[in-house]
Amino acid sequence: MEIQLVTIENRRAGGKKHAGGDWLLDYARRIGHFCRFRHEVLPSEPALLLACERSSGRMPPYLVLLDSRGRQMTSEALAAWLGKQQDAGTQRILFAVGPADGWSEGACQRANLLLSLGPMTLAHELAAVVLSEQIYRAFTILKGLPYHLQHR
Numbered sequence: 001m002e003i004q005l006v007t008i009e010n011r012r013a014g015g016k017k018h019a020g021g022d023w024l025l026d027y028a029r030r031i032g033h034f035c036r037f038r039h040e041v042l043p044s045e046p047a048l049l050l051a052c053e054r055s056s057g058r059m060p061p062y063l064v065l066l067d068s069r070g071r072q073m074t075s076e077a078l079a080a081w082l083g084k085q086q087d088a089g090t091q092r093i094l095f096a097v098g099p100a101d102g103w104s105e106g107a108c109q110r111a112n113l114l115l116s117l118g119p120m121t122l123a124h125e126l127a128a129v130v131l132s133e134q135i136y137r138a139f140t141i142l143k144g145l146p147y148h149l150q151h152r
Contacts (some may be wrong), residue, residue: 001035001036001085001086001090001091001092001093002035002036002037002038002091002092002093003031003035003036003037003038003092003093003094003095003135004037004038004039004040004061004092004093004094004095005028005037005038005039005040005095005096005097005128005131005132005135006039006040006041006042006048006051006094006095006096006097007039007040007041007042007096007097007098007124007125007128008041008042008043008044008045008048008096008097008098008099008100008124009041009042009043009044009098021125023129023132023133024039024125024128024129024132027129027132027133027135027136028132030136031132031135031136031139033139034139034143035139037135039128039132044099045098045099045103045104045107048096048107049106049107049110052094052110055092058091059090059091059092061091061092061093061094062085062090062092062093062094062112062113063094063096063110063111063112063113064093064094064095064096064111064112064113064114064115065096065103065107065108065111065113065114065115066095066096066097066098066114066115066116066117066127066131067102067103067108067114067115067116068116068119068121069114069116070113070114070115070116071113071114071115071116072115072116072117072118073115075134075137075138075141075148076141078134078135078137078138079137079138079139079141079142082135082138082139082142083142095115095131095135097124097127097128097131098124100124117130117131117134
């Protein structure tokens with residue numbers, strides 16, 4: 001299985017390296033022990049949807065959009081969901097953060113899941129770090145590693 005994290009470019013950041021970059025790279029490395037993981041920045045929602053359509057592989061990616069209206073999960077529930085995706089043979093899960101003005105109705109309809117990190121609004125860069133940490137935590141829960149238990 002491959003997990004891809006896409007962030008829609010934040011025009012206000014002006015191309016500057018964001019503060020969460022080092023943490024994101026660290027969690028990407030950690031997740032890489034469990035599956036293929038990559039992070040990509042795309043310029044717009046239409047670019048994301050086009051990338052989903054042009055997806056390589058037999059099946060389009062399982063698209064998860066981060067959205068405040070989405071389903072909230074505990075870390076354990078996210079791990080169980082991720083495990084079910086693995087068991088079902090899902091080839092690629094694409095998690096997407098952004099755009100700043102929210103997802104269009106068309107994008108929400110295309111998504112397989114709307115996922116909320118909670119009722120607070122987070123900066124895109126921070127949401128990407130929090131999500132990557134939760135993906136890593138989910139894998140450690142599935143593998144029975146002590147990471148999750150040490151942080152309770």
